[in-house]
Amino acid sequence: MMTLHGYWRSSASYRVRIALALKGVEVSHKSVDLRMGAQRGADYLVKNPQGYVPVLELEDGTMLRQSLAIMDYLDATFREPGLMPGEALLRSKILAASLVIASDIAPIQNSSVQNYIRAEYGQGDAGAMQWAEHWISKGFAALEQIAGEYNTPFLMTEHPMLFECCLIPQVYNARRFGVDMSAYPKLMAIDAACRSLPEFEKAKPENQADAPQGL
Amino acid sequence: MMTLHGYWRSSASYRVRIALALKGVEVSHKSVDLRMGAQRGADYLVKNPQGYVPVLELEDGTMLRQSLAIMDYLDATFREPGLMPGEALLRSKILAASLVIASDIAPIQNSSVQNYIRAEYGQGDAGAMQWAEHWISKGFAALEQIAGEYNTPFLMTEHPMLFECCLIPQVYNARRFGVDMSAYPKLMAIDAACRSLPEFEKAKPENQADAPQGL
Numbered sequence: 001m002m003t004l005h006g007y008w009r010s011s012a013s014y015r016v017r018i019a020l021a022l023k024g025v026e027v028s029h030k031s032v033d034l035r036m037g038a039q040r041g042a043d044y045l046v047k048n049p050q051g052y053v054p055v056l057e058l059e060d061g062t063m064l065r066q067s068l069a070i071m072d073y074l075d076a077t078f079r080e081p082g083l084m085p086g087e088a089l090l091r092s093k094i095l096a097a098s099l100v101i102a103s104d105i106a107p108i109q110n111s112s113v114q115n116y117i118r119a120e121y122g123q124g125d126a127g128a129m130q131w132a133e134h135w136i137s138k139g140f141a142a143l144e145q146i147a148g149e150y151n152t153p154f155l156m157t158e159h160p161m162l163f164e165c166c167l168i169p170q171v172y173n174a175r176r177f178g179v180d181m182s183a184y185p186k187l188m189a190i191d192a193a194c195r196s197l198p199e200f201e202k203a204k205p206e207n208q209a210d211a212p213q214g215l
Numbered sequence: 216m217m218t219l220h221g222y223w224r225s226s227a228s229y230r231v232r233i234a235l236a237l238k239g240v241e242v243s244h245k246s247v248d249l250r251m252g253a254q255r256g257a258d259y260l261v262k263n264p265q266g267y268v269p270v271l272e273l274e275d276g277t278m279l280r281q282s283l284a285i286m287d288y289l290d291a292t293f294r295e296p297g298l299m300p301g302e303a304l305l306r307s308k309i310l311a312a313s314l315v316i317a318s319d320i321a322p323i324q325n326s327s328v329q330n331y332i333r334a335e336y337g338q339g340d341a342g343a344m345q346w347a348e349h350w351i352s353k354g355f356a357a358l359e360q361i362a363g364e365y366n367t368p369f370l371m372t373e374h375p376m377l378f379e380c381c382l383i384p385q386v387y388n389a390r391r392f393g394v395d396m397s398a399y400p401k402l403m404a405i406d407a408a409c410r411s412l413p414e415f416e417k418a419k420p421e422n423q424a425d426a427p428q429g430l
Contacts, residue, residue, distance in 0.1 A: 048357075050315060052319075066314040088288050091287065093279070095287055096284035099317075100281070102318055107322055108322060108323055108328060113323060141264070
């Protein structure tokens, strides 16, 4: 069985959990406690020199890193249901929307960057919230406009795909950081459609074994 | 003919120029002058609501956004030489290394984030340089370690692929921001191997029509 090294609240881990649930693939979960700095421990840096979660450890010990690359592997290995369409144009568009989140929102609002602006620029909780809110809102505004061009229950499709694996964890973070989601009705509709599905329920942070009890 | 809306110095535009050159695909180039704020103009925001370059405009007017998604489209449409291997595991590893740059370095050190830390945190040129240097060095240190596991002229292959399309523009930025590249001998060897190829020469910022003369 494969092992997912992740953390309940990490949005990149959450993406991969959704992908695994959509494909019905069971894995063993190993928690990397980010609050305790486990991601910077020597034993974890062997798994991922970046010190980021998640890592998908294959049965032969191969370590796959970066959530989008892990999902690419999962999609090639467990083909149905597909996370990406076969047609090149739609595929590029879904990938582009996914990268708005995975490249232009999440890495900027994540904890390592927030820690830097706290340490180097003297920002406190309010400053960190404002930072996160700024980059999330900027990306979501563009995605809301893109989503407005389609009349599908999910971004561009009848079934959740790669984009939805990225969106729902980012909406989770947006709520944590106090982003007013009412500005994004199309994204909210996709979020609601996903939340009604058991695969997304299973992948939720608060349903993970390493989440604090009573959350 | 397709049109690439880009900017000579944009590293994401530079990635796509390398991919096009490797595949021998000619496009029309249209400059979006980032210094003049052209990316925030209403006519450009129709092309890309994010206000980022590049955009690849297809012959039918379809706008493709996000450099990695554009390269995915190019790789599906113009198959040889491939930017990604067919085998799922190697593909995932090359994509992961590419995402270290495309998600965890470039979006954090790019001009929109640098402008934010200047405006909100009162950082000047030195602070912006330090910011860029920090995130580039962090990512390159991880990539150097990954690159050390392979004895190939390019990251994991005999020919340049997606990773090299991402690396060379990031090294270009690293030099701009004063990063000491001697700490990354494997990455430097890949950079040198790429720079000896005419496709990479053609894609260089200083060889673009919108670059300042006499650069």
